[in-house]
Amino acid sequence: MKNDIDLSIIIVNFNTRDLLIRCLTSVASAQTDGDRWELIVVDNASTDGSVEKIQNSKFKIQNLMIIQNTENLGFAKANNIGIKKSHGKYILLLNSDTEVEKGTIQAMLGFMEAHPEAGAATCKLLLPDGSLDPACHRGFPTPWAALTYFVGLERLFPRSRLFAGYHMGYKDLSQVHEVDAISGAFFLTTRAVIDRVGMLDEDYFMYGEDLDWAFRIKEAGLSILFNPDVSVLHRKKQSGRQHQDPAIRRATDQHFYETMQLFYQKHYAKRYGRLVTQMILLGIKLKSLL
Numbered sequence: 001m002k003n004d005i006d007l008s009i010i011i012v013n014f015n016t017r018d019l020l021i022r023c024l025t026s027v028a029s030a031q032t033d034g035d036r037w038e039l040i041v042v043d044n045a046s047t048d049g050s051v052e053k054i055q056n057s058k059f060k061i062q063n064l065m066i067i068q069n070t071e072n073l074g075f076a077k078a079n080n081i082g083i084k085k086s087h088g089k090y091i092l093l094l095n096s097d098t099e100v101e102k103g104t105i106q107a108m109l110g111f112m113e114a115h116p117e118a119g120a121a122t123c124k125l126l127l128p129d130g131s132l133d134p135a136c137h138r139g140f141p142t143p144w145a146a147l148t149y150f151v152g153l154e155r156l157f158p159r160s161r162l163f164a165g166y167h168m169g170y171k172d173l174s175q176v177h178e179v180d181a182i183s184g185a186f187f188l189t190t191r192a193v194i195d196r197v198g199m200l201d202e203d204y205f206m207y208g209e210d211l212d213w214a215f216r217i218k219e220a221g222l223s224i225l226f227n228p229d230v231s232v233l234h235r236k237k238q239s240g241r242q243h244q245d246p247a248i249r250r251a252t253d254q255h256f257y258e259t260m261q262l263f264y265q266k267h268y269a270k271r272y273g274r275l276v277t278q279m280i281l282l283g284i285k286l287k288s289l290l
Contacts, residue, residue, distance in 0.1 A: 005036055005087040006090060007038070007088045007105070008040060008087060008088030009038070009039045009094050010082035011040070011082075012043075012044060012095075014043070014046055015050065016096045017050040026100045027039060028059035029102060035062070037105075039065070041054065041067065042081055043067065043069060044072040045071050077202045079200055080200050089191055093184050093185075093188075094186060095186070098233060099233040100233075101232075107123075107227075112188060115223075119197075119220065119223060120224045121182075121227060123186060124232070125183060125185055125186055125233075126231050133234045135183040135185070136185070136226070137168055138211070139166050139179070140214075141211070147283075148162075173228055176228065177225070180224065181215070182224055182226070185236065186234075193217060197216040197217055203262060261281060
């Protein structure tokens with residue numbers, strides 16, 4: 001029965017067929033007979049045969065649903081479509097370019113059960129070279145945090161509370177702790193939290209929707225936790241702003257800087273006044289032209 005579902009895993013896909021199959025295969029291998037999960041793949045009108053590949057694959061996933069959009073609706077809107085179709089107590093946004101190991105998802109569900117004060121949680125997202133994906137461990141991009149990041153002070157002083165605020169490099173990565181924001185590549189939350197703060201803001205087409213969601217969760221007085229005892233592989237360098245196709249890189253760069261402007265105007269413009277806001281928006285514009 002659908003009301004018996006503990007976890008809904010939502011994966012948005014757009015032309016990442018081979019990565020998607022690796023992701024789904026890893027989820028299938030991680031799932032046990034006792035896990036009451038459903039997996040919802042929302043395809044944003046891929047042209048690389050992603051859906052056909054899923055349908056012809058031999059992995060076995062309980063309660064697999066495929067939703068095919070007729071156009072690329074973006075990450076936030078596609079995830080919201082999946083959330084609306086889901087039934088789980090817990091909701092996990094999982095990127096198609098991730099791979100999970102056995103016990104990973106179960107451990108994170110247990111972690112959330114043990115921390116009822118948490119509005120969301122993530123694990124260590126590791127890049128293929130073994131380094132930490134910085135997007136899974138972030139502070140909010142206040143004007144100061146954004147400035148220190150973009151001028152390179154965070155790189156020079158990666159452990160400084162003053163200069164490394166954006167990626168919170170002063171935190172002990174070996175211990176469970178609270179962060180401001182986590183990555184949509186592995187974003188675990190609950191249906192109750194979504195009912196409280198709302199779904200993803202669909203004004204964000206690509207990038208920033210996870211940051212915005214985290215901001216609203218924190219505004220609601222809930223914590224967001226980083227669990228270093230669990231890890232997931234994230235192959236993010238193979239897509240988006242690091243894509244080998246220059247046209248795709250330019251398009252995703254444009255979305256990235258538009259997202260920065262949107263987030264600032266939505267959450268910070270009224271706090272910092274007109275002059276600071278104009279300077280910040282000008283800085284974002286100049287950065288996008290470099």
